[in-house]
Amino acid sequence: MAETPIRIGILGCADIARKVSRAITLSPNTTIHAIGSRSIEKAKRYASDNSYSSTVKIYGSYEQVLDDQDVDAVYIPLPTSLHVEWVVLAAQKKKHVLLEKPVAINTSEFDKIIDACESNGVQLMDGTMWMHHPRTQKMREFLDDSNRFGQLKSVHSIFTFCANPDFLENDIRVKPDLDALGALGDLGWYCTRSILWTANYELPKSVTAFRGPIFNKAGVILACGACFQWEDGKVATFHCSFLSNLTMDLTAVGTFGTLHVNDFVVPFEEKSATYNSATKSWFTELVTGWNPRPSDNIVTTDLPQEALMVREFARLVRSIKDSNSKPDSKWPTISRKTQLVLDAVKASIDKGFEPVEVVS
């Protein structure tokens, strides 16, 4: 007998929630139970535009979603500045939380979120979809292979897209009162996560922001970058920007191997994704070519990565509900480390590009 699906309520009518709504529908262990917006008209239109089932409850406030006894968990794609308020409320109402990134304005706010979730026994997971693609697991195996990859030496990540004038004027990600971290919080989140993931979540000792970040008139970051240093000599760099063509690169170089992926956040295609790997690359005689050459590796998936994310979140929620166990701390820990490093990058920018120690 199939398990009862985890019933999810959605707070707000964010654009990204359209993608996650589809993921909730695709995931075999979840269902959309409710959506709430400050405007019930907006919520109705959104439900209709996105072909929600007629059984989905439509509410004219976020509170009503949280008060619905049939909602097991909520998906929160609200502006970052609202995260602490609504996650804490949701946790108090015993709702498990799938939270959009960046998880908070800073780690101190995120710690309030973690505390609320822990003390109320609810699962917390952030919405970093690519973590759940089977390609990510395959790349992990490559990086962890001491013969094929060896010791990690450097990581380089880029995430940029060329925002249109409307975005640069009106999107929440350029508003200091909504997503104050701008491109750093949005795109830099993915870069930072990818670097930490590559380094098996070992925190860097210090981070130094690159000179020359670009701000909008309100002081929100539109483009920036940083270099990370680890105790053992590993280094990483990232660059993120709202002002350049869509690019999402992750490059990891080890003593024996190299990993390249050029669509790490959102794969070019839904059902099939590629990463390029090289092991013990060297030159041909007279350095006229390479032998061996790097090779492409294809990983297929039936479900898109966002549905796999939702499925994993619901699996954890189900396990808590069924066995009355404690939430899994793996995901909040990873979220917190990512936020901690973002905070350090921001601090380095604020301190005139001085190195900032990353203190857990």
Added chain:
Amino acid sequence: MAETPIRIGILGCADIARKVSRAITLSPNTTIHAIGSRSIEKAKRYASDNSYSSTVKIYGSYEQVLDDQDVDAVYIPLPTSLHVEWVVLAAQKKKHVLLEKPVAINTSEFDKIIDACESNGVQLMDGTMWMHHPRTQKMREFLDDSNRFGQLKSVHSIFTFCANPDFLENDIRVKPDLDALGALGDLGWYCTRSILWTANYELPKSVTAFRGPIFNKAGVILACGACFQWEDGKVATFHCSFLSNLTMDLTAVGTFGTLHVNDFVVPFEEKSATYNSATKSWFTELVTGWNPRPSDNIVTTDLPQEALMVREFARLVRSIKDSNSKPDSKWPTISRKTQLVLDAVKASIDKGFEPVEVVS
């Protein structure tokens, strides 16, 4: 009637000279006329091992090559610390000079080289082979296309290889008295050149070295990196290392386009090379994929890039000889800018990773 080939003398029996010897033979307008080593036995063995024609003159000193009236030009792959001495002597003997990179220990020494070449009317070109591949021209056209690429926003370059223990102990590139710039001079030269090339040789305003460079016991750089800033907001990063798997990436991101090449210094294959380009990349509906996707572009070549380099050098020499014209200043200018930026990176490392202005 075919022109008389330019007769080239080679100073020293460097490993890289084997590749360039083949290139001189492949190039239709050049011939190997002489090789000199401090040990005539070594020179004889080298000539034999590399199947030199029996007509090639074998000398037991560099001076004898320079004194050979039939030598039109010399190829100098000597350790960097010897460049200024031997290029100045060669120029005084009216020999045109193809010079291995890095061109000098610093720009002040390179200026002596430039002065000697200019005042003696001889052509100077550095040995950066990839500049001469037809792929490079195709990539240039892409970068210069305001519709396909737009305005350059960031460049990211990596060149690493995993040197074996013998290299790390004995190679001239880890010896402070021979190639004092270590990995920065060897690999960082290519990264810096690729960044300047991408930026159409506009010098950055300042460079800031990354913290955490790695030195050997003698104080020679084994791994380092830096960030460059331009007045208009462009940024670039590079990372180079003797301690990581062979990797050579150039990534350029413009407002409308992205360029990726993963073998920019030495193409994977001799006769065919690929670059990946993307224009106005964006997401599919619901951000479940990309449309359009980046695409691969293949460029073929009959002659390998090093033979095209030799051919271009000889073409310039021929033009000077035939028309008594002045040497072309394009190549020395590019070499000097590359050296200038290397100097600034080194200065930034020496100054504790402070930003260093690049002053022409």
